[in-house]
Amino acid sequence: MKKIYIFLSLAVAGTIILASTNRHAGVREGFVNGAPEIKSISALTFGPDGILFIGDSKSATVFAVDTKDNQKVDKAEAVEVKQFDQKIAAALGTEVKNVSIQDLVVNPVSKKIYCAVQLNDGTAALLKVNGEKIESVNLKDVNFSQVALTNVPGEEDKDQRGRPIRPLAISDIGFYDGKVLVSGLSNQEFSSTFRSIPFPFTNKQDQSSLEIYHAAHKKYETYAPIRTFTASEINGKKYLIASFTCTPLVLFPLEDLKPGTHVKGRTIAEMGAGNSPLDMITMNKNGESVLLMSNSSRPIFKVKYKTIEEFQGSLTTPVEESFGTAGVHFVSLPVVNVLQLDKLDETKFVLLQRKPNGDLDLYTPGDWML
Amino acid sequence: MKNLIQIFRISFLVLAAFILCVCCRKGDEERFVTVVTKDDKAVAVEIVGMRLDDNEVSSRVKVQLIKTGERIPILGDFRIEERKIIFEPVVPFTRGLRYEVLLDDKLFLEMEVPVGDAAIPKLLAIYPSQDTLPENLLKMYFEFTEPMVESSSLSHIILLRSDGDTMQGTFLDLQPELWNSEGTVLTLWLDPGRIKRELIPNKELGTPLKANEKYTLHVNQSLKSKNGASLLKNYTKTFITTHRDEVLPDPSAWRINIPSAGGKQPLSIILPHALDYFLLKEGITIHEAKGGRVSGVIEINDEERVVKFIPNKSWSRGSFLLNVESRLEDLAGNNLNRPFDQDVSGKSVASENNLRGQQGFVKEFQIQ
Secondary structure, X not given: OHHHHHHHHHHHHHHHHHXXXXXXXXXXXXXXXXXXOOOOOOEEEEOHHHXXXXXXXXXXXXXXXXXXXXXXXXXXXXXXXXXXXXXXXXXXXXXHHHEEEEEEEXXXXXXXXXXXEEEXXXXXXXXXXXXXXXXEOOOOOEEEEEEEOOXXXXXXXXXXXXXXXXOEEEEEEEEEOOEEEEEEEEOOOOOEEEEEEEOOOOXXXXXXXXXXXXXXXXXXXXXXXXXXXXXXXXXXXXXXXXXXXXXXXXXXXXHHXXXXXEEEEEEEEEOOOOOOEEEEEEEEEOOEEEEEEEEOOOOOEXXXXXXXXXXXXXXXXXXXXXXXXXXXXXXXXXXXXXXXXXEOOOOOEEEEEEOOXXXXXXXXXXXXXX | OOOOOOOOEOOOOOOOEEEEEEOOOOXXXXXXXXXXXXXXXXXEEEEEOOOOOHHHHHHHEEEEEOOOOOXXXXXXXXXXXXXXXXXXXXXXXXXXXXXXXXXXXXXXXXXXXXXXXXOOOOEEEEEOOOOEEEOOOOEEEEEEOOOXXXXXXXXXXXXXXOOOOEOOOOEOOOOOOEEOOOOOEXXXXXXXXXXXXXXXXXXXXXXXXXXXXXXXXXEOOOOEEOOOOEOOOOEEEEEEEEOOOOOOOOHHHOEEEOOOOOOOOOEEEEOOOOEOHHHHHHHEEEEEOOOOEOOEEEEEEOOOOEEEXXXXXXXXXXXXXXXXXXXXXXXXXXXXXXXXXXEOOOOHHHHHHHHXXXXXXXXXXXXX
């Protein structure tokens, strides 16, 4: 009897291990061990199970790296690291003036904060925040896969013939509905592109590539570069929510983003000229979803998804008043100069703010902020 | 205590790596640190005079920046090779800064990573090269001799009106900035939202440049190379603006001077108007009519109004194709298929089809 129990236990354990392995093999299909040739880190986002996507503008590539940081933490601790940039510079053995923070994201599984930095000498580094300590993330010996961001559909052939892939300035990267979403700009022709790449990456690289324009009024379209975006379900339909220089907020149905197509977005808000949006996240306040957006020259904006759902129109006339706003109602939160923003859990988020005394602090604002 | 300077080569550690300097302090036993460089970056230090085992080195040794305020250990990896402790920081040491090596939290020795003699960067060219530019000019390229720091370029590049006033918000502040792979060419866009008529930024702030004005572009010496060297000098470019350019580039209007077979004479293309320098370099190719691409070099002359294709091998008789990619743009961002500032009312379907038209221009020519 005891033997049967042991056998049964082993069988159950084996099934669990096998199931777990298969699950891991699923999202890690095509992963290899080694050192990814990352030349720059422009943007970060987390996918499933501790997989970090790294947008590399220099090599026009997205890397998927298994951080193995997949211990689930349900409730995030509040974060506070004062003089964050000073601490990063000291941990890297240099001065603040040599360091620029490229992106900051939270692993939704472990709630750990990851930060991409670029040094003046061009070196890129990936760091992790552990309490008040800064740690480096090993990228020399990892399990990873990658996909090249070709410049236009059909250009893959040329690249295989040895033509160098041109750099693509990646402005933002996201993961939604099993796809890696990438917005980028060419450094030559005027083209802003948005890609939707199925993950795990396939050899076929059957990525969508398209150009986006939005109409700010009835007549003229623009190829404005997307600065930041997020994706969410609105009235049961999946949308890309993107913002551009001078802060129009534009919706694009994700189902319309197909290879080679050009999708006209629906502008739902004009949030003020003379400003660039920097980061966008979706939070939850008393069961209600809210969109938070940080800005270069404005405070954080808060938009209720309910008001987005209710706004069926499209802004087609210019805002008459200089630096005025129009469209869906939004609220300005009393916090300015927020350079980075990401959610820790449904109700807590972390922000990187330049304080009036010049300090760059990383912290979790109180619940009142939402 | 006595400082020692040693310079010697180590080829076993990293190919093409050199020990650049040693700053050391001598105690009872000779102890010194050498800085290992690779591609002109200080990528590691070798510490001599510490007797430690592999398993204790990372817990007992620290390398940190000498600075006022809190000092924290630099992130990196330790290993032991031939009785030397090698520390590789996550990012290279910064030239000109001083560091300390601690053993059990006590000073073992101090070192300085020397500034080095990094090449002084120069500004090779600003494109467009012309000094008369359309008022709806879309972008400018800055080509340097060295890879440059790729952030905060806009704090070093300013545009002045003829009355000396600094123009604000003329260039689009993008992060990441638009640099080529080598970090030697910067692309700056004049704010497209302000160029496009009737867009909100255009209505509120006006176009970045006005017709019939004189402007001076200043590239400040403070712009630095990745190796930390400032530009050789301040650079300026003065230009005047003319009317708006809304005409698409039309390759069928280009004049082509066809060379004879048997030599390597260039195929010359004379353009009626200047076009984008880098898109001309990359967007024009020559193919055999029934074969592959002809290898050769593209030269751009006469302020982006003449393109010369010089073949690597002598021309042979036969039919060839001049291929122009649709993404080729003029100075105002109009490409072969669509104007930059397009009125899409009433013709949206046709224009949408052409928005990213893959159809470039192809012209067949004979070499006799």
